[in-house]
Amino acid sequence: MPLLLGRLGRTESLSGWALVSPAAVLIGIFGLLPVVMSLVLSFQHSDLLTPETPWVGLDNYRKLAEDPVFVEAIKHTIIYTALFVPGTMLVGLFVASAMNRSVRFISVYRTTAYITMAVSTISQGIIFLWLTDRDYGLVNAALNSVGVPSQPFLASPSQALYVIVAMTIWGWTGFSVIVYLAALQGVPAELHEAAAIDGATAFTRFRTITVPLLGPANLFLVVWLTINALQLFDEVYATTRGGPLRSTTVIVYYLWDRAFVQFDAGYAAAMAYALFVVILLITAVQFRIARKHAHIS
């Protein structure tokens, strides 16, 4: 399209702005303005109700560094993320590999994996509370049947976080399976045939052909799952409310609690900004690592 100048250029600008203005206004008010307001808020004291919000300088950030609950919440979030991200990817890759064939009813099989995506986080939480119930849970019945004694699971400070990991891996199976299936179907069959003729075993072919070609899917999942893991909230709210003994208090749960239960919005805003910076840094590092290994894909 030739660059239009003069009168026509001006009408182009007008029609362009006319078309983007609804989106620009909406995202401006609810996406951009809050980023600035949040930063301002993090240097103030606010209880969300009274209009006076006195400046407190860096106090909120200083408090953050010394807050034992926040430090604990970071620890729980890191443990959760470190288990959830690889766990979801392994389960996703395993299920997708098993479902990457053209057998009868394959679409039914795939639906059983995809469907987990449609289950709301609250429903998921309620189901897993019941499945892992200390006294009447199905999981404990299964454990008993192979000779393992009943476990307290979500009622135990030392187990609850891991139960939430397992539960959210289940909830994200659909998502990761879709991503891996799309990637696996992009692996050219010719490569496998050629390698098979050269005598490569199925496992060798998987390791040397399939896995390297999954590079972009792996990168996407690592980044996306990490971002979501750092923002874990719903599943904790639905099951343990941060307990028992704060053992599942993750960053966003603590942030929500501070802002909307204890009405300490300035402090919560500082916490949100800290989280924001951490997410940006981690994403940047992941992309950098991926670029280093980009020659594979």
Add this chain to the structure above:
Amino acid sequence: MTKPQLSTLTAEPEVPELSELPAPTERRSRLRLPFSPWHLVLIPLSFLLVVPLLWMLVTSLETEGEANRFPPVLIPENPRFENYSEAWAAAPFGHFFLNSLMVTLVVLVSNLIVCSLAGYAFARIRFLGRGALFVTLMATLMVPFQVTMIPVFLIVKWFGDNVADGLGIDHIGALMLPNLATAFGIFFLRQFFQTVPVELEEAARVDGTSRLGVLVKIVLPLSLPALSTLAALTVLTSWNDFLWPLIVITSHDQMTVPLGLSYFQGAHRVKWPLLMAANVMSLLPMLLVFIGAQRYFVQSVANTGLKG
């Protein structure tokens, strides 16, 4: 694991691909066995994946006595359907569904319109400040919701106090207002619009059709797959959203389904059959929509994944 894979491969005859451009998803599937050994892996795997949902369904039909037995009763003696009517009567589920439906519909329609307009402008029109505006809007994709939620709460409160009650705190309007347009929707549609052959539009432009006319008459009808994909994603996120409704809604008659379910859970903590009946009801609409439009839900994930 290796064994069944080998046998499937040997069972598949090598078909020389003479046809033009075989689709990458296409698989050679001429098995000579009556059924593939893969079913022996896939059936238990699928079963394991749906056990949580099946167990919810089973429990929803049990009596409280049956639910509180160990080892658990796997098949209820007399399915107790009254759990459903009792759950329905114990909380304003009608309100929950209606609220979720209204919020989702408004957010969906608004997103499709607003993001189409903006996406088209960014794809096709060279207007002053296009690049800068696009980058600015896309930057919001990097900001986690937790950073904006406190100010958005204050902004929505302001709208409720100064513009209209229905947009403010504790009204479903507050669930719609901040979600009427998303940067992702704009990005997604812009990418798609760029693949629509520009010649089609130029012919209409020469005939004097306006930009809006071209978008509505030519581009959008060609973009139905992309619009459906965006619609699927929007419906899923909007319907299942929890944190934002939790923050702004406290009245029962303004609650959406996930929030209402969470409230119900708090009120009936250990009445598992009742709770599971409520859970089944709350999941049903989304599960049906999901299965009915599965293709678009799958695409909404696969598309974003391949872009990343």
